[in-house]
Amino acid sequence: MTDEKPLLTIEDLHASVEGNEILRGVDLVVRGGELHALMGPNGSGKSTLAKVIAGHPAYEVTGGSITYRGDDLLALEVDERARRGVFMAFQYPSDIPGVTIAQFLRQSVVARTGKEISVFDFYDDLQKAMELLEVDEKFAERFVNDGFSGGEKKRNEILQMAMMKPELAILDETDSGLDIDALKIVARGVNTLHAELEKMGALIITHYQRILNYITPDVVHVMVRGRIVESGDRTLAEKLEAEGYELFRGEEAAAGAAS
């Protein structure tokens, strides 16, 4: 399943928000078909990394590079990145009152594929995606995230992921605030898409090991103070679960001293 040529290569990435440096030299390689988990304590820069990859305008890249399928990703606008297959499932998605999920998704899918899609084909796809996420048909007629519970928002994110068929999916704390049933549904959605979209690389950002009971990562990374301080296989996540981030206090201190 794994491609030889990396999908995403991040080298010595530094980024700041409002003058505060959050990322202090991130290195990461994701190949097509790989599932990566990025773990770390609160404030370590995990979500910042996600937003920098997606192109959030509030974050300034001050050094390093991101190469996506051989191109300089940082040179592309947010929407261009999305159209080329970079998808981020938001931790706190915005609501868009008055716009239904179906309208929103149709426009997004057209943007992503660059082709018009017939109403029938679109609804076929949407129907399948909704079944996968176990939401009923009326869900598509609701306004985007307007009055949604936390769980509904997360399902909506994965629903969008299913429709957008990304090549690189970044899940920013998709597991946070989910009860166990919702977590299972979301995890199944991710697994199914991962199986369907063979070349899709994924970066699953999480604070807790819990979601990794349902999604098996190929690689687990630990981020502390803006750097990836350790990478390993899934046993690293289990070790973290048992011993906590205390384990990396040394690295944290070292990273602090370096800055």
Add this chain to the structure above:
Amino acid sequence: MPHDQTVAALNLDEYKYGFKDPEKYVFKAEKGLSKRVVEQISAMKEEPDWMRKFRLKALEIYERKPVPTWGADLSGLNMDEIYFYVKPSEGEGRSWDEVPEDIKRTFDRLGIPEAERKSLAGVGAQYESEMVYHKIKDELADQGVIFDSIEDGLKNHPDLFRQYFATVIPPHDNKYAALNSAVWSGGSFIYVPPGVEVDIPLQAYFRVNSEKLGQFERTLIIADEGAKLHYIEGCTAPTYSTDSFHSGVIEIVVNRGANVRYTTIQNWSNNMYNLVTQRARVGEDARMAWLDGNLGSKVTMKYPSCFLMERGASGEIMSIAYAGAGQHQDAGGKMIHAAPYTTSEIVSKSISKGGGRSSYRGLVKVEKGAHHASSNVECDALLLDEKARTDTYPYIEIDENDASIGHEATVSKIGDEQLFYLMQRGLGEDEARTMVVRGFIEPISKNLPLEYAVELNRLVELEMEGSVG
């Protein structure tokens, strides 16, 4: 599903109705307002004496009343420069073939005859100061529905006309109601007999072609007991460097159990002063709904009102205003609860951009004796840039202690996070902004007839194009 169409770049001027035709008329009154002009209008229309006197009295009232200074800036409106009456042709057509060729061409271009064939129960078309066309489907006429120009209403149904005319909006109501009462010309007279339901809309279309013209349409609608009616009004004008003036009076009588919906989409050119008084008197268990779209004009002051006069009457006002550069939309509504168990709802949405200014000005009044009244007001303003401005002036007067009154106002901007979210799904920045705006006006556009919803969306798209940076 118009929302779903990815619309290719439209090669249109921002205001597509700005074209003008050569000025032609059979009579044009001298410039400015005077007793002579009022007498002339009345004489041209061969009116009964009571109407001539009514006009002259109204002129006196107009002259006595000061220009209101509590709302939009009217200092640029110079009455001495306005032509108060221009008669474009002889008589009014009952078929488009009877309408003079060049005027017919204008309405063709505006899509009116086509809309009539497709989706309307009747059409009235006013050009300058007179209606040039009025036609209602035969089956409605057979049921006793009257749809005439206001002049024909006065001529052909004098008693019915006089029974209701100026009873909902008397001349002394405000300065511009007085002005309209003095110089009114054109507009519709509609009567729907008891129990008759007009299921598809009647529409009137107002076109001002000449420069510096004042248009003063006067509409009187009577929905008798249990009747039902939807009336749509649309307005456009060419773009001139000098100002034009539109000051209508719309009176609606909604008798017991009747149901009237009045939809206005004014898309006047940006040199138009638009000062309109619209009011409905709503009877027992009757229902009045105003849907008011103010998209064009330089200055609009318009506050559709419902006087809920009998038990169980209900009123609804939904308004959408768009204020671009150089525009001030001072709009809102009035709900007067004068009887028990009356209910009202106002939903007002405004969008301002590029120095445009929109104001919500509303009054909810619950009079003594109007127990168990309930009212809900929601006004939301969306500012598209730093130069745009919005103000809210809600007035609430309650003289009954069991009234249930809700009021909610929000001002929002398109958030950076919203934009980031939409763009992360592949939408360009313009497309993302347009989507937020469309969503914002959805509560209004879903209540519009389809072609108007499409038109509104198209307009939003045009306005949003190139709005970035």
